Amino acid sequence: NEIVHAFRHAPRKESALATVNAGMRVWFNDNSNVVKEISIYYGGVGATILSADQACQQIVG
Structure with a gap:
């Protein structure tokens, strides 16, 4: 019931430093696609x- 995903954008594959990155974790209610908790x-x-707190509040439920 939990999905974790990370995203990293860099100007080149060889670049050690990302210009933007994101991390997301979603927990769903048992046996449904209703979001129980998200970060x-x-x-x-x-x-x-x-932290995208306001977006997370809108998504839950």
Whole structure:
């Protein structure tokens, strides 16, 4: 009932540093596709890691 996915974008495959990255974790209610809990985080778009709290609140349920 849990899915975890990460995304990394870099200008070149050889680049050690990503320009933007994201991580997402979704938990579903048992035997359904209803979202029980979700976390979404972005890196490389600000001074620190950003959490998409408002988007997560809209997705749950």
